Amino acid sequence: MYSSPLFESAKIEIQGCDGSGTWHVHGIGQGSRGVYLGEGQVKGIYDAPTLTTWVSSAHQSGGAMKRRKRLVRDVSLGFHISDDRTSAKWGAIESAFRQCFDYREDDWDPDSTLARIDYISEQSGLRMLDVQLWEQPDFNPDVDPNVQGYSNPIIPLRAGQPFWYEEPKTSTWSTTGSSGSGFVEVENRTDVPMAIKWIGTRGNWVLPDFSWTGRKGHRVPGTDKLRGRDDSARKIIMPPIGTTQGGFTVDLDPKQLMVRDAHDTNLLGQMPVPGRYFQYVIPPYTPRTQLPVSVTNAPAGGAMVKLVMPQLWTRCQGMELAA
Structure with a gap:
């Protein structure tokens, strides 16, 4: 079996x-189940x-970056599938493994989920990536794999x-x-801006x-810098949360409703101060910081x-801020 220096001390x-x-x-x-990663x-x-995205004015030397966009991640994994180390036949192993991905x-x-890649390293512990097929696997054997008891499919995955x-x-x-x-x-030890989520019970809440x-590791x-204003004491007055609402969730993930009740009803239209919504994520490498909260009623x-x-x-490993 192949063991590359790239993955030394790691487990996938x-x-x-x-x-x-x-x-x-x-x-x-x-x-152990007849499947392992292929070299290269x-x-x-x-x-x-x-x-x-970069721009350059008519008389500018060089240019300036204006925008950074994170794209979907395409992952290509090649697997050796063999029945020489298990009691199962190649066809059963290959079929079962193919059903791991959809x-x-x-x-x-x-309750269904996507397939997941787990990467466990001594440096960073367990990190995970949810993946799905984005086109059919590349599998064109030259000979009958049932005879050989072996195949080497390339699985195209997208996160x-x-x-x-x-x-x-x-x-x-x-x-x-x-x-x-x-x-x-709050703390953000990662290298990605953190879209936090608040989950609360009934009451009249004020949240930061x-x-x-x-600089990194010393954010306060x-x-x-981008908006050019000091909102270091900015607070948001939440809509009153009573028996009808049951509770609330504030989610800064742009794919989610920003403010909703326990029944997933949109509460943005009920904000006490119109137009005053949550704006700020937690920057990468933000040390532990105390955020004030309060409730009445x-x-x-x-x-x-x-x-x-x-x-x-x-x-999949690394990027922790050096001590």
């Missing part, structure tokens, strides 16, 4: 979209793909969300009274929406708010 596993369990394809345990057939797993989530299964991710971190504040104030802790400034609330038993912090990375 495939989690099938069909619930077939774990396929160990590189590192300790590779090939692993492409697209490191830096997240990026497109930059073009989309199952239209009829509400619509191009960043490797870890399990999100959370920070919670609560009160047993009808009102109160306190702090939740701070701008940030400072301060003047926003909470029900009997008190109130709780949780800050969810996604952990996204441009690479």
